[in-house]
Amino acid sequence: xxxxxxxARFADRLAAPRDRWDLLREVQxxxxxxxxxxxxVWLKWDEAEHAAYVRHLRGELTGEDADRFAxxxxxxxxxxxxxxxxxxxxxxxxxxxRLYWTHPEYPPTVRPDPSGHGVAGGLPAGNPFxxxxxxxxxxxxxxxxxxxxxxxxxxxxxxxxxxRVLVTVDDDTWVPQARSISExxxxxxxxxxPHYRGWLLQMSEDDFAGDAPFIERLQASYRPMGFEPWRxxxxxxxxxxxxxxxxxxxxxxxxxxxxIAARTRDALVRAAAxxxxxxxxxxxxxxxxxxxx
Numbered sequence: 623x624x625x626x627x628x629x630a631r632f633a634d635r636l637a638a639p640r641d642r643w644d645l646l647r648e649v650q651x652x653x654x655x656x657x658x659x660x661x662x663v664w665l666k667w668d669e670a671e672h673a674a675y676v677r678h679l680r681g682e683l684t685g686e687d688a689d690r691f692a693x694x695x696x697x698x699x700x701x702x703x704x705x706x707x708x709x710x711x712x713x714x715x716x717x718x719x720r721l722y723w724t725h726p727e728y729p730p731t732v733r734p735d736p737s738g739h740g741v742a743g744g745l746p747a748g749n750p751f752x753x754x755x756x757x758x759x760x761x762x763x764x765x766x767x768x769x770x771x772x773x774x775x776x777x778x779x780x781x782x783x784x785x786r787v788l789v790t791v792d793d794d795t796w797v798p799q800a801r802s803i804s805e806x807x808x809x810x811x812x813x814x815x816p817h818y819r820g821w822l823l824q825m826s827e828d829d830f831a832g833d834a835p836f837i838e839r840l841q842a843s844y845r846p847m848g849f850e851p852w853r854x855x856x857x858x859x860x861x862x863x864x865x866x867x868x869x870x871x872x873x874x875x876x877x878x879x880x881x882i883a884a885r886t887r888d889a890l891v892r893a894a895a896x897x898x899x900x901x902x903x904x905x906x907x908x909x910x911x912x913x914x915x
Contacts, residue, residue, distance in 0.1 A: 666728040695761075708728065857872050
């Protein structure tokens with residue numbers, strides 16, 4: 623990785639009028655991800671493991687086969703961006719799903735889910751996302767591994783090519799996650815791939831010493847990458863960027879409130895020093911590779 627990538631400029635890349643899939647491919651390339659040359663590929667019509675388990679369990683309890691498409695409204699179109707993502711030849715989810723630990727829903731299933739599988743409800747009355755009389759359902763296309771969080775687009779916006787994405791922060795509350803489906807998949811890759819392909823430091827804010835509060839030092843040295851805060855498992859995480867580093871700062875319930883992922887060991891050491899931490903070798907985790915352990 624000889625060329626330095628300054629993620630302080632990532633928000634500009636994200637906002638530029640361009641093909642968002644090119645940006646996704648760039649992020650994967652910058653962190654050294656290469657699609658495996660062989661092995662299974664997760665196809666969009668493949669049923670997610672969790673959904674299949676729940677469906678079979680209910681069938682055993684009731685003695686009746688459950689319809690795997692019972693939660694799907696076939697009258698709703700599937701946004702163009704979602705189908706495009708599934709077909710990308712460099713798609714790191716379909717080729718390395720263990721990097722992600724999420725379950726896809728294809729075709730997307732609606733919330734409230736008439737099949738009873740989906741956890742979340744629809745939008746409450748008076749929500750800020752749709753007007754009076756509009757469809758208050760949400761179409762879920764991805765979920766956290768145990769469905770603690772679900773990501774979806776508004777049923778009222780299903781006809782758009784690349785609608786915005788919401789996420790559940792509890793069973794009845796939806797908040798913004800991304801300005802579009804394509805942006806969501808870039809954000810998901812930023813959350814996952816550097817964690818495995820980069821040099822990693824995971825600590826608490828309290829582990830970084832300095833005269834100013836940690837957040838002030840962070841914001842003085844690094845720029846937000848342009849995403850909405852990442853909401854998963856009670857986390858509320860903002861991504862900041864700098865030369866060859868991404869700093870994730872969580873104000874929620876993430877295991878570590880500070881995670882620094884760097885493309886090189888030297889970049890990680892420099893970033894830690896800027897934020898007030900002298901590193902011992904035992905603090906640093908080298909890249910894991912392409913598969914989660």
